[in-house]
Amino acid sequence: MAYAVISGTTVLSFTSTTRSIGAVAKMAIDSGNAGTYLDQVYDKYVLFIGFESWAGFESSTYYKNIVPREHVTDVGNWQVLEGNVSTTNQIEPGEQSLQFRDYQSNSVIGSAYMDYSIDDVTYVTFRAKDTSDYDVAVSYSTDGGTNWIGAEIFELATSVATYTYTVASGVGTNDVQLKFDVVQPAVLVDKARVYIDDIQFFTNAK
Ligand SMILES: [Ca+2]
Numbered sequence: 001m002a003y004a005v006i007s008g009t010t011v012l013s014f015t016s017t018t019r020s021i022g023a024v025a026k027m028a029i030d031s032g033n034a035g036t037y038l039d040q041v042y043d044k045y046v047l048f049i050g051f052e053s054w055a056g057f058e059s060s061t062y063y064k065n066i067v068p069r070e071h072v073t074d075v076g077n078w079q080v081l082e083g084n085v086s087t088t089n090q091i092e093p094g095e096q097s098l099q100f101r102d103y104q105s106n107s108v109i110g111s112a113y114m115d116y117s118i119d120d121v122t123y124v125t126f127r128a129k130d131t132s133d134y135d136v137a138v139s140y141s142t143d144g145g146t147n148w149i150g151a152e153i154f155e156l157a158t159s160v161a162t163y164t165y166t167v168a169s170g171v172g173t174n175d176v177q178l179k180f181d182v183v184q185p186a187v188l189v190d191k192a193r194v195y196i197d198d199i200q201f202f203t204n205a206k
Pocket of ligand 1: 050051052092095096097197198
């Protein structure tokens with residue numbers, strides 16, 4: 001049995017050999033019981049990434065990373081280019097989101113990828129919004145980030161919506177890393193933003 005005890009956004013205690021703290025925290029929130037939660041009902045979850053400070057993501061107001069900014073978390077690291085984890089205009093008030101900014105003063109285009117892999121992934125959902133008609137492409141790798149495959153472009157809106165990215169049908173795919181790439185419109189806008197949050201990895205594997 002695994003459980004997380006949460007007060008606000010502070011994790012007071014946590015035990016699990018099979019789930020990330022983010023996944024268990026998400027279960028607690030979804031269940032409406034943000035106190036103690038058993039880990040065994042929501043087996044469809046593989047991983048939840050909310051980019052919150054208590055999970056190890058450090059917020060910043062500096063977005064102009066021309067080399068990837070590394071975010072070190074207990075689950076694994078994320079690399080973020082031309083963006084950062086931020087509290088500015090975040091998707092959920094009072095929390096943190098991943099934010100890209102498209103500075104026209106350099107040639108770098110925003111991207112972020114998980115620098116670790118997880119197993120049994122069938123599909124991924126995430127919440128996102130943009131400014132200035134920018135979009136995001138999602139792809140995945142099963143070879144440690146050497147090749148990114150299955151790219152799909154999601155047309156974002158200025159209001160937050162949830163999007164679904166399919167990795168595999170049937171049984172889940174192993175060794176999956178996920179990557180987001182900013183997709184620029186025909187007419188570029190300096191400091192245009194793309195926001196990503198609440199990435200959930202699902203599985204059909206038993
Ligand atoms: Ca968040």
